Amino acid sequence: MSSLTRRGTLGLIGAAAAGLAAPALAARRRVVVGAMNLTSHAGSFIALERGYFADAGLDAELKFFQAAQPMAVAIASRDADFGVTAISGGLLSLAQKGAVKVIGGALSEEKGIDGQKILASDAAFKAGLTSPAGLDGKRFGITTAGSSFHYMGARIAAAHGGRPEFVPLQKVGAVIGALKSGQIDAWSIVPHIAKPLAASGAVHIIGNVADYLPGYQVTTVFTSAANAGGDRGLVEAFLQAFSRGVADYNAAMVDRSAGEAAMQAVVDIIHKYVYADQPREKAAVSIINGSMRLNEGAAINLASVRDQLEWFQSEGLVDAGITLETFLDTSYVKVIGA
């Protein structure tokens, strides 16, 4: 760590440049931002498309992943510099090994805003699974053990004293297929996926995640531990650009304070990355329906993050020795819910 690497040296130069409040004057630094084709990554999409990354002196490139875990591994292997994804057991393990650090928050559940939905398959619904109270012993779909789905399913069922049987299916697509064909009974997912599924009649919405996990910090912003610890200029530049994208998204899509034209403009940007295979009119409905709060200024909800860590530890999915300090660097953004 103490040796002066090329990256480290660049970081120092970057930090010096940021200190002079003229990051745009410094040579633009290449950063790879991990993303998924979900509206929850809108902050990155908007920051890229509207040139906010460029304004902050970053030459950003999006790299797409199919699941949260590979993105965390890519950050650890330095194939990506920043990522936005759910806190998972894999992320915590990588943080414990000194590879990654969570530096901010993104997607949040907020009362009053339509958030993630709890779904039941048609067969299970007809057999009486009409509310989350009946989840005990039911087959709950998850991608992998230690994923956010695992956390949500366990916490929601536990609120009614239940314990579902978790079925790992590796990919979101496989979970959707299994739910539609009735191979699993229940699942929880962001609204822009949940609502079209429910509209098709193959699945039913039986509850809201926000009712069980208010303030749930669904996704977080993270980077390599080396960046977080030794390259403040880079991290601050990224968070500044990302937060501008988030602010645009919230104003246009969540608070709807920016007017209809601004909303349509943001939908156009998101549609390049989410439901790009569908016609715009059809995609726009899902994108607008699925709007959820992204934390202003990438603030992070500490209470929720702590609850997630405690659950992962209570299930024996991650080492009991991990503390908040192990994986969290709160020096960059505002902390809420502490």
Place this chain on the structure above:
Amino acid sequence: MADTAAGMAAAVEVPFRGGGFAPRPKRWVGPATFLALIALAEWGTWAGWISPLTLPRPSAVVETLIALARSGLMFDHLLPSLTRLAVGAALGVGAGIAVGVLIGLFSHLRAALVPLVAALFPIPKIALLPLFVIWFGIDEGSKYALIAFGTFTPTVVATFGAVDNVDRSLIRMGQSFGLSWWSIVRKIVLPGAMPGILSGLRISLAIAIILLVAAEMLGARYGIGAYILEAGALYDLERLFAGVVILSLLGVLTSAAIGALERRLLGWRG
């Protein structure tokens, strides 16, 4: 040239130059290679020039294995996996040997089935897993089917090849002694094909173990494959390697079992 002349004059004794180029058993070299590599990894992870992100410490993997065995979870994972292996491989290998022998014996079946088998062989069975889930259900059915399908084609190919390679002169001898068709199949073709079938079995069963991890990707909570996948998702390298070690041991054990079977069934070779 002067040397040759001098040599001829002195009638030099020529040392034996034969031998060599034949593998000889060196019992200790195999284990020593393993131990050296493991010791190197242990030293590297202990001294720090191998980061914990790159490789787990071998002693920690051993501790994980011991903890797994003590907690009884090892049994919970092994039992479903061994059942899946046994049922899937029995179905696939059984059908494979039967079809392979039939192809070897009957020209019409050969003409009909060899192209079919050639078409099925290169299909990545993992790609068909979602389909198997719809056909056979997300529980054990799809897992048996995947392993059975994966072991079937290599077994067929190995079996009809082995039947083709049975010594023709032995068959002709049986015919000149007036043996019935069934007698020739039972007493000459099947025993003669057995070495080829058994060596095909080594490959089929190794494929079965590989497919076990794939089979447990969808909907398995217990099983060595599910355990490895879970460890990978949690980036828990100790458990990942513990699972891999179990799979390796499983491979060594099946190979040894086939070796024992060979000694029993192929005793006639003398």
